[in-house]
Amino acid sequence: MRYISTRGGVDPVTFSQAVMMGLATDGGLLLPESFPAIDQATLQRWAKLGFKELAIEVIWPYVGEDLTREELTDLVVRSYSTFDHPEVTPLVETGGRRILELFHGPTAAFKDVALQFLGNLFELLLERSGGHLNILGATSGDTGSAAIYGVRGQQRIDIFILHPYKRVSPIQERQMTTVLDANVHNIAIQGTFDDGQRIVKELFNDLTFKDEYTLGAVNSINWARILAQVVYYFYAWGRVTGGDTQQQVSFSVPTGNFGDIFAGYVAKRMGLPVNRLILATNRNDILSRFVNSGVYQLGDVQPTISPSMDIQISSNFERYLYYLMDQNPAKVKELMKQMATTGKLEVPEDKRREVESVFHAESVTEAETRAQITETYQKSGYILDPHTAVGVKAAANFPEAICLATAHPAKFGDAVKEAIGIEAPPPVSLQGLMEKETRCEILSADAGVIQDYIKSTLAKR
Numbered sequence: 160m161r162y163i164s165t166r167g168g169v170d171p172v173t174f175s176q177a178v179m180m181g182l183a184t185d186g187g188l189l190l191p192e193s194f195p196a197i198d199q200a201t202l203q204r205w206a207k208l209g210f211k212e213l214a215i216e217v218i219w220p221y222v223g224e225d226l227t228r229e230e231l232t233d234l235v236v237r238s239y240s241t242f243d244h245p246e247v248t249p250l251v252e253t254g255g256r257r258i259l260e261l262f263h264g265p266t267a268a269f270k271d272v273a274l275q276f277l278g279n280l281f282e283l284l285l286e287r288s289g290g291h292l293n294i295l296g297a298t299s300g301d302t303g304s305a306a307i308y309g310v311r312g313q314q315r316i317d318i319f320i321l322h323p324y325k326r327v328s329p330i331q332e333r334q335m336t337t338v339l340d341a342n343v344h345n346i347a348i349q350g351t352f353d354d355g356q357r358i359v360k361e362l363f364n365d366l367t368f369k370d371e372y373t374l375g376a377v378n379s380i381n382w383a384r385i386l387a388q389v390v391y392y393f394y395a396w397g398r399v400t401g402g403d404t405q406q407q408v409s410f411s412v413p414t415g416n417f418g419d420i421f422a423g424y425v426a427k428r429m430g431l432p433v434n435r436l437i438l439a440t441n442r443n444d445i446l447s448r449f450v451n452s453g454v455y456q457l458g459d460v461q462p463t464i465s466p467s468m469d470i471q472i473s474s475n476f477e478r479y480l481y482y483l484m485d486q487n488p489a490k491v492k493e494l495m496k497q498m499a500t501t502g503k504l505e506v507p508e509d510k511r512r513e514v515e516s517v518f519h520a521e522s523v524t525e526a527e528t529r530a531q532i533t534e535t536y537q538k539s540g541y542i543l544d545p546h547t548a549v550g551v552k553a554a555a556n557f558p559e560a561i562c563l564a565t566a567h568p569a570k571f572g573d574a575v576k577e578a579i580g581i582e583a584p585p586p587v588s589l590q591g592l593m594e595k596e597t598r599c600e601i602l603s604a605d606a607g608v609i610q611d612y613i614k615s616t617l618a619k620r
């Protein structure tokens with residue numbers, strides 16, 4: 160399998176090159192040249208597999224000759240042994256709803272599914288090449304800690320994570336800043352998540368800097384992250400249907416950067432019987448407005464009780480745009496240029512209808528989110544975190560949909576308490592965080608300042 164850029168300016172690269180490249184060198188995003196087609200017999204067989212066995216099957220066709228079957232097996236087993244549930248991503252039925260719990264990893268959010276795998280994959284590839292990698296990423300909360308936990312203590316990796324100062328939940332902040340390993344560098348920037356993302360993009364686009372410092376990404380722009388997330392769509396479908404390929408299911412996905420839901424789109428393209436992908440946003444609704452109007456237009460970021468979705472520029476959206484524009488890089492480039500110059504892009508009506516045939520989008524208000532947490536708790540005793548609640552609310556008209564539970568409710572104690580009067584009991588991974596020692600640098604939201612900090616920090620290592 161080879162990988163290409165959405166903007167057409169990169170000669171096809173291998174899986175390991177795509178993983179190490181992160182963002183494509185032409186400013187686009189990397190995608191596989193084609194999707195492996197999964198036939199019905201294979202789907203039926205996969206439906207019987209446990210999560211780890213299934214992960215090996217789903218990922219295998221994408222790695223080409225870069226990993227042996229044994230290496231992939233070892234990666235998968237190590238990555239998912241850190242989860243506190245034997246099924247890794249269990250599907251629960253509660254109060255008449257299907258919930259796919261993706262939060263059993265070390266940081267209690269779904270990003271662990273991808274980042275435990277990516278961290279181990281990086282390590283393997285670096286050992287092979289004898290190289291060193293400096294990971295740079297921006298987080299709105301959950302990515303940062305999940306990325307840090309993916310690579311903490313590794314010899315061949317330093318990690319720099321930018322989070323918006325005081326705009327992540329106290330627990331999220333602590334999860335990052337209490338990791339004191341020498342290779343972990345937390346930076347709180349005085350700005351928003353979008354500022355962080357912009358700085359990261361700018362530094363990656365400084366090709367001299369990128370090469371000299373071997374910068375790599377862990378944000379959802381890394382193909383390996385999307386790939387790892389494809390697995391649980393197949394897994395959940397198997398649990399619900401028992402492998403009956405006549406049965407389509409819908410998935411409701413609390414969406415920010417479009418990574419998680421794009422993984423669902425990939426699963427659908429591979430042949431998974433998916434009815435609708437329900438794109439659930441909070442009041443930062445650029446994506447739901449796009450699905451419903453065909454116009455993708457920037458607004459201001461508004462803080463909500465589901466902060467990991469407080470995003471306006473969705474970094475993975477360009478990947479979907481590539482398929483929507485019939486895999487024509489020239490059209491993608493044109494639209495992204497429009498976006499860069501006018502803050503807005505628009506697709507024609509026939510394309511908008513195509514979008515609507517795949518996605519159903521809803522934007523959910525803060526009051527609705529709280530009401531959903533309350534309602535689900537009263538009905539079934541099950542506690543939703545605010546992100547998951549956005550997804551459950553958006554799926555109100557799809558009672559059979561599988562709702563992706565993207566964070567453990569104990570991570571967002573205040574919002575949960577406001578809705579139901581109590582906090583969810585924390586998993587072991589979240590206990591005692593507030594008492595631990597922390598380390599973090601507060602810097603202004605300026606690419607030059609961040610670049611200097613990275614250089615001086617690495618000079619001391």
Ligand SMILES: *Cc1c(COP(=O)(O)O)cnc(C)c1O
Nearest residue numbers: 301415416417418419467565566
């Ligand atoms: C990151 C995150 C999301 C959004 O996922 P995307 O892949 O960015 O769309 C939703 N919920 C939680 C809890 C998250 O951490």
